[in-house]
Amino acid sequence: MTLSLVRWMYLFIAAISEVWWTYSLKYIDMKKILSTPVKFYFIEPGHTKLLLPAVGYILFGIGNIFFFSLAMKEIPTAVAFTVWVAISIIGLKLMDVWVFKASSFNATDFFFYALIIIGILGLKKTI
Numbered sequence: 001m002t003l004s005l006v007r008w009m010y011l012f013i014a015a016i017s018e019v020w021w022t023y024s025l026k027y028i029d030m031k032k033i034l035s036t037p038v039k040f041y042f043i044e045p046g047h048t049k050l051l052l053p054a055v056g057y058i059l060f061g062i063g064n065i066f067f068f069s070l071a072m073k074e075i076p077t078a079v080a081f082t083v084w085v086a087i088s089i090i091g092l093k094l095m096d097v098w099v100f101k102a103s104s105f106n107a108t109d110f111f112f113y114a115l116i117i118i119g120i121l122g123l124k125k126t127i
Contacts, residue, residue, distance in 0.1 A: 004074060008124070011071035011080055015087035017064035019095060022088075024056035079123050086116045 033050050040047045072080045090113055096102040 007071050007074040010067045011075060011084055012087060014064050014067035014071060015084050016091060017060045017067060018084070018088040019091035021057060021060035021064055022092060023095065024053045024060055027053040028057060029053075079126075083120050083123060086120050090116060 029050065033054060036047055036050060041051060068080070068084060071084075075083075093103075093105070093109070093113065097105045
């Protein structure tokens with residue numbers, strides 16, 4: 001596996017981490033976390049579930065930054081950022097449609113997301 005391919009894999013991992021980071025941010029309930037006394041997190045297992053999105057937020061955020069920085073060592077910054085955002089946007093849409101059933105996917109969506117994918121492939125070919 002060449003170093004260039006590894007950098008692109010790092011970029012993909014960073015984008016997927018961004019998707020999970022975004023959803024962990026969506027599900028954090030800071031009011032409940034801050035209003036629950038710390039001792040309850042160790043006594044009652046139900047309170048530990050409140051912390052899972054916060055833990056995901058931290059871990060996926062660190063993973064996102066770490067892998068994105070590794071990818072940018074070889075991939076030009078503008079290209080890396082564009083591809084990272086595009087993959088993240090597509091990943092968020094797919095998660096909304098297939099996992100969370102929060103939205104639908106129609107022909108217009110498919111067309112414009114296909115344009116994003118074509119743009120990513122075009123940028124990758126120019127490097």
